[in-house]
Each structure stands twice: as C-alpha cells, then as structure tokens.
Amino acid sequence: MSDSVNETASTARVKRLGEPAKHRYYWQDAVRHITHDRLTMIALIGLLLLTVTCIIGPIIIENQLHLNVNRTNIAERYKDPGIEHLLGTDNLGRDQFIRLIYGGRVSLAIAYAASALAIVIGVTLGMIAGFYGGWVDDGLIWFINTLESIPSIFLLLIASTIWSPSPGVLVMLLAVFGWASTCRLVRGEVLTLRERDYVLAARALGAPSWRLMIHHILPNVLSTIIVALTISAGSLILIESGLSFLGLGVQAPTPSWGNMLTDARTYFTKGTYLVIWPGILIAMTVLFFYVLGDGLRDALDPRSARK
Amino acid sequence: MSKYLLRRLLQALPTLFGITIISFLMVISAPGDPVTMVTFNPNSSPDSTARLKRQLGLDQPPIIQYLYWLIGNDYTRIDVDGDGVGDINGVRMGVLRGDLGQSIQYKRPVLDLILERIPATLQLTITALIVGYVVGIPLGLFAALHHRRWFDQFARIFSVLGIALPSFWLALILIIVFSVKLGWLPMTGMRDVTKIGSNTFIDTIPYMVMPVFVLSVGTVAGISRFVRASVLEVLQQDFVRTAHAKGISNRVIWWRHIARNALIPVATLLGPALGSLLGGAVIIEQVFSWPGLGRLSVNAAFQRDYPLVMGFVVVGGTLYVLGVLLSDLLYMWLDPRIQLQ
Numbered sequence: 322m323s324d325s326v327n328e329t330a331s332t333a334r335v336k337r338l339g340e341p342a343k344h345r346y347y348w349q350d351a352v353r354h355i356t357h358d359r360l361t362m363i364a365l366i367g368l369l370l371l372t373v374t375c376i377i378g379p380i381i382i383e384n385q386l387h388l389n390v391n392r393t394n395i396a397e398r399y400k401d402p403g404i405e406h407l408l409g410t411d412n413l414g415r416d417q418f419i420r421l422i423y424g425g426r427v428s429l430a431i432a433y434a435a436s437a438l439a440i441v442i443g444v445t446l447g448m449i450a451g452f453y454g455g456w457v458d459d460g461l462i463w464f465i466n467t468l469e470s471i472p473s474i475f476l477l478l479i480a481s482t483i484w485s486p487s488p489g490v491l492v493m494l495l496a497v498f499g500w501a502s503t504c505r506l507v508r509g510e511v512l513t514l515r516e517r518d519y520v521l522a523a524r525a526l527g528a529p530s531w532r533l534m535i536h537h538i539l540p541n542v543l544s545t546i547i548v549a550l551t552i553s554a555g556s557l558i559l560i561e562s563g564l565s566f567l568g569l570g571v572q573a574p575t576p577s578w579g580n581m582l583t584d585a586r587t588y589f590t591k592g593t594y595l596v597i598w599p600g601i602l603i604a605m606t607v608l609f610f611y612v613l614g615d616g617l618r619d620a621l622d623p624r625s626a627r628k
Numbered sequence: 629m630s631k632y633l634l635r636r637l638l639q640a641l642p643t644l645f646g647i648t649i650i651s652f653l654m655v656i657s658a659p660g661d662p663v664t665m666v667t668f669n670p671n672s673s674p675d676s677t678a679r680l681k682r683q684l685g686l687d688q689p690p691i692i693q694y695l696y697w698l699i700g701n702d703y704t705r706i707d708v709d710g711d712g713v714g715d716i717n718g719v720r721m722g723v724l725r726g727d728l729g730q731s732i733q734y735k736r737p738v739l740d741l742i743l744e745r746i747p748a749t750l751q752l753t754i755t756a757l758i759v760g761y762v763v764g765i766p767l768g769l770f771a772a773l774h775h776r777r778w779f780d781q782f783a784r785i786f787s788v789l790g791i792a793l794p795s796f797w798l799a800l801i802l803i804i805v806f807s808v809k810l811g812w813l814p815m816t817g818m819r820d821v822t823k824i825g826s827n828t829f830i831d832t833i834p835y836m837v838m839p840v841f842v843l844s845v846g847t848v849a850g851i852s853r854f855v856r857a858s859v860l861e862v863l864q865q866d867f868v869r870t871a872h873a874k875g876i877s878n879r880v881i882w883w884r885h886i887a888r889n890a891l892i893p894v895a896t897l898l899g900p901a902l903g904s905l906l907g908g909a910v911i912i913e914q915v916f917s918w919p920g921l922g923r924l925s926v927n928a929a930f931q932r933d934y935p936l937v938m939g940f941v942v943v944g945g946t947l948y949v950l951g952v953l954l955s956d957l958l959y960m961w962l963d964p965r966i967q968l969q
Contacts, residue, residue: 471647472904483657
C-alpha cells in the first residue's frame, strides 16, 4: 500500500522532470505579454496603420490619381466635406484629406528619425558616462542639467531661426535637444550594471572596454532604450507640431500637421473642419506612442506587476 | 538648513554658467555677418564696418566676446581706429551685472523689454500653476482612493489625454466654441486691457480663462498622476498597516498618515511644472495674442534679434533653476528627514 503511494509520487516526479513547464525566453515572454495586452495592441496597430497610410498614400495619389498635393485651385476654396473632397478643401482649394496624408508623412518621418537619432546620441553618451564615471560623468551630468534647465522651446526657437529648418535640419535640431533624458536613464542603469559580477568576470578574462559595453551592458539596457524610443517619438510629434504651428518648423507649402493648423487658425471662421482633423491626428498619434510605450515598459520589465 | 541651502546654491552656479555658454555658443555659430544685421546697410564702407566691428568687440576671438557679454568691457579701453591703442572706454556691463545688451529690433535694453513683459507671463503661468495644484491634488487623491474603480479609470484617461493633446489645438477649439460660436469669452485683446492703465486684476479675468485653462491641463494631468502614484506607494508602507492594526479609524489614517506623507513629494514638481508652463506659454501667448514674454520671444526669433533671444534663454533658464531650488527648499522644509540624507 505504502509502496504504491511512493510509486505514484515518484512517477509523478519523473513526469514533472521529464516534461518541464514550457519555459520561454525573455523576448518570447515579452511578445506574449504584449499580444495579450489589448490596449497596447490597439496602439500598435493604430500606429502601423497610420504609418503605412502615410507611406503608401502619397504613392497612390501621385501615380494612380495623378494629383499634386500643393496644387491650388481657387474655384474650390472652402468646400465642405463631401464625396469629392472627403474632408473638404482649405483656403487655397487643396484637398484636406490628401494634405493630411502628406502632412502625416512629414510629421511621422521627423518623429521617427529624430527620436532614433536622439536615442543614438543619448545611449552612446549615457553608456560612456556610466561606464567610465569620473570627470567624464561629472561633465556630462553638468551638461544635461544645463540643457534641461532651459525650456527646450526657447532653444529650438533660436536654433530654428539660425539654421532655417528644412525637415532634415529639424530632425537634427530635435535630436540635439532631445537626447538628455534618455542619456540620464541609460547612464543610471549602466552605473549599476557595470558593477555586476558577470561584467567583472568578463573583465577578468581580458575583455576590452568596448566589448564589455556592447556585448555585456548594451543588451541589458535594450528594454529601457525601446521604451524611451517610443515615448520620445510621441513627445517629438508634439514639439514638431508646436514649432511648425509657430511657423518655425516645417515650412509651407510642405504640409505638416502642425503648419496645417497655422493656416487653419487664420481661416477657421470659414472652415471649422480645417482645425479639427490635424489636431485629432496629432493627439491620436501621440496617444498611441504613449500607450505603446507604457505597454512595452510593462512587457519588458519582468519585475513589473503582470496582471 | 543653512548648510544645505548654501550647497544647493553652489550646485546651481555651474548650471547657470552653462546656460550662458549654451546661449552664447548658439548665437555665435549663426551664419552671416552680425554687423550687417546691426547696421542693415550693405552699402556702408569697409572702413566704417571695421570700425563698428571693433567698437562692438566683434573683432575679438569668441572667448573674449563671451567675456565681454558675460562680465562687460567697461574696465578696458577699446581700440576703435585700429592703431593698437585704446581710444574709448567700454560701456557694456555684462550679463552678470544685469546688462543683457541692446535689442536690435527695438533699440532698447533687452532687460527692460523682458521686465516689461514678464508680469503678463507670470500672471498666466502662476495662475495656471495654482490651478494645476488645486485641481490636480484632489483628482489624484480621489483616483487613488477609488483605485481601479471608474473614477480612477476616468482620471487616468484624462491624465493621458492632458499630455497628448496639443495645447495650441485645444486653444483653437476653445476659441471656436467659446468666442466664435457662443461669444462668451474674448478671443484676444489682453493687450488693449493692459494698455488702458486703469485695469485691475478683475478686468483681465475674462481674458485669462481660456489661456489658463489650456496651460493648466498638462499640469493638472501631471500632478494628478504623480499624486495617485505617490498615494498608492504610501499605501504599501508598514506604518499604514500598523495604524490599521492599532484600530485607528480609516478617516484618520487616510488624512493624517497617507495623504500627508504622499503629498510631500508633490513639492518637488513645482520647479519642473514652472519650466514646462514657461515653455508652453510661448505657444499659447501666440494663439491668444497675450502680451507676454512668449510672444515677444517668438517675434524676436522671427526678426533674428539675437541679443533679445539670448536674453530670453538666460532669463528663462534662471527662472527654471530658481524654481527647482525653491521646490527643493520647500521639500526640505516640509520633510525634515531630507536633511539627514
């Protein structure tokens, strides 16, 4: 009797050992977590849809419909939204729907490029400062403190008057003034990571500093970087649209969501619908980026509470 | 206390110094000859241009130009005719002594222009700051009290929206609804009110409603999020459980133990909130034609009035640093434990 009990217990144990609980790697786990997070998935799909529309839209408009986004048509001014012009026309008779797609292409491209560039700068400097410490670190922290204590709109204001802002220049400016928070974040993590035993072990085996940084430390700050990238793309959309709204960002006739509102502000008595859509698209995109950022943070941090 | 104060003041100095360096570096890297911008006369003879350059100190290397700008040049004699001997005394006092230079556009001292406009901007930002705290704190407390119930969800959605909505767009929508459609509030015209001279604070209130609302949305969102997170963190603390175990009533625990501890860190938000409000005012003043610093700075940027723009960066940065300093001191005053660290 007691034998059989023992037997069942041991077979159960063997079974457990033989078929271990299906374990997942870190990234598989993160992907699984994200695909189960409905809100984050909505944001991700929304962003993908917006991006794809803004990439493919202009190609179709130019090659299939043979329309020019900047062509004005005085006879068609302030047409209400309808079948011919889905979202109406603006003060120069240009179709708002088409301009929104082109504007989105400019705004999104600037946001993606600038946040990528800002992250590259921030991560590189943050890794170096955190890894080497000492006066390099002190100097960088001083610089970041300084940069963060000037309202960035002031800096961008000067910079965009000094270098007239083509979209390329705008990307550079936004990146140059937008890397500080990422840098601080990465530096903080590297400071603790460089003291870990496995880093010490690698160092003892004779790994050079660059190898320690790229192979041993960088993979561990990757999740921080991905979250920072998403959040910064969102805030850059806001900053770019604000600058363009003031007339200091993307210059007419190239449409961007921000500068479409500059025109709309002048003519809103004639076309209220011209004010509504660019703003909704900006808000929606920013919201998607922030929600995605939050979701990614939950998914990529194994310590965060998972529902 | 005084030791901590001294240390914080000393820590602020390198930052202030850095602000002057950044604004100077940006302007000096501007393409084009600064003299032609001052004279607006491309036909002036090379001789007089060179004289003007020497007089303004633009023939000096950048580091000397920076020093002239920072500490002035009234202690040295300037060689105007180029013979190597000083001819006249310098007249600039330098940023450190409150001389931010002359505005090119207005031909007046930059500091005077800024001081003229600062009250209007502070009226807007400080009111928005007060609204931000007065609305944000109860919202955050209430959301945490009703954690994971509908009010909490509502507060979370509001706080995300408050950060994601472009402020200038919200301003335009408000103008369309309340000024154009309903006619309840004036769209612009604050300038006329301040010019009449007989105005009181009450007279300006109708003009303030929309700009303050738009500016404070972001602050309310930020503060309520912070308070909510802070309360939820304090709820986990041991002393809260102890208080429950002692049989203290929920009301007392809530107000005396939780709210009090959770609200102290909110003081640290004061500086950053002021900074983002100053930045936000730049755009909002433009929309509502508000006669403040922001509007002046955008105009200065369009006119390439570099001395004026540099003045803004220095004043804006200093205000921010002072705000952070103030909020740190407030934090320390509210929570004596900070000193021990």
